[in-house]
Amino acid sequence: MKFAIRDDDTCYFTTPEDLKNAYGDLWGKIPISLAVIPFVKARKAPYIPKEYWNTGKEYPIGENDELVSFLKREIKKGNVSIMLHGYNHEYYPQPEFVAGKNLKEKIIKGKRYLEELFEVEIRTFVPPSNTMSKEAIKAVKECSLNLLYYPTPKNRPFGIKKWIIFLEDLMFKYRERQCSRIEFIKNCYRFWIKRDRNIFMPVKPFIFEINGIKEFNCVSLTAKTPTTNVLKNIEIAYRYNGNFCLALHYHSLKNDIFREKFYLIMNYVQKLPNIKFVHVDNFFD
Numbered sequence: 001m002k003f004a005i006r007d008d009d010t011c012y013f014t015t016p017e018d019l020k021n022a023y024g025d026l027w028g029k030i031p032i033s034l035a036v037i038p039f040v041k042a043r044k045a046p047y048i049p050k051e052y053w054n055t056g057k058e059y060p061i062g063e064n065d066e067l068v069s070f071l072k073r074e075i076k077k078g079n080v081s082i083m084l085h086g087y088n089h090e091y092y093p094q095p096e097f098v099a100g101k102n103l104k105e106k107i108i109k110g111k112r113y114l115e116e117l118f119e120v121e122i123r124t125f126v127p128p129s130n131t132m133s134k135e136a137i138k139a140v141k142e143c144s145l146n147l148l149y150y151p152t153p154k155n156r157p158f159g160i161k162k163w164i165i166f167l168e169d170l171m172f173k174y175r176e177r178q179c180s181r182i183e184f185i186k187n188c189y190r191f192w193i194k195r196d197r198n199i200f201m202p203v204k205p206f207i208f209e210i211n212g213i214k215e216f217n218c219v220s221l222t223a224k225t226p227t228t229n230v231l232k233n234i235e236i237a238y239r240y241n242g243n244f245c246l247a248l249h250y251h252s253l254k255n256d257i258f259r260e261k262f263y264l265i266m267n268y269v270q271k272l273p274n275i276k277f278v279h280v281d282n283f284f285d
């Protein structure tokens with residue numbers, strides 16, 4: 001099984017210590033795929049210092065010299081890779097890639113900026129807040145990027161392929177459910193309609209492709225996610241010898257309860273035989 005960590009929200013305000021302290025002993029041992037915001041817009045957010053919240057300005061990550069040189073060194077060592085996480089991560093109040101305008105131009109500009117700054121090729125797009133409009137999905141496709149997203153038919157271009165992928169995914173969830181048939185139907189309702197993230201929903205551990213974009217569905221770890229749900233999905237990916245991507249935020253690791261959850265998961269994974277720790281881009285090779 002291939003295992004990757006996706007870490008969101010690295011931007012102008014991130015310090016090398018924020019990242020190193022978040023991962024402690026794991027830094028340099030397990031690759032971290034950073035979803036980077038190229039031109040973060042200052043607003044109330046856990047990774048932006050309070051004194052900047054009301055400036056209303058955009059801060060290019062390239063202006064944080066200390067962070068840029070640190071990341072360039074870590075990229076060379078293979079400890080870190082860079083993915084594109086929106087453009088400025090603004091809310092209108094809907095997320096940037098739902099309500100924002102000129103999304104294709106923003107992807108092109110953000111991608112080129114990060115590529116020149118870090119001397120890497122950006123291959124994967126990570127939507128801010130994990131939500132996308134029709135225009136956003138189209139823009140990612142036109143920019144030939146891989147995508148971390150759900151196999152949902154919503155906001156996809158017209159066509160049969162998205163429905164086949166969706167139904168195959170649903171069948172997979174049904175087969176891997178750990179409850180009765182009736183309970184599974186109730187869980188689908190609670191998970192998608194009520195957005196109850198306490199519900200365990202199996203995640204298919206394989207790349208899928210719709211309209212020429214390769215995509216993968218990560219498993220998120222938040223303060224509210226039951227650890228057992230993540231472990232159950234790791235167990236599924238392991239059984240299928242598939243891919244598993246744990247999505248989190250470095251700034252969440254400042255919280256002790258969250259940190260405890262994360263280390264419980266990582267201790268479990270590190271004890272499994274035949275685990276290959278990789279960067280997210282590696283899934284798409």
Ligand SMILES: [Zn+2]
Binds near residue numbers: 008009085089128129
């Ligand atoms: Zn984010």
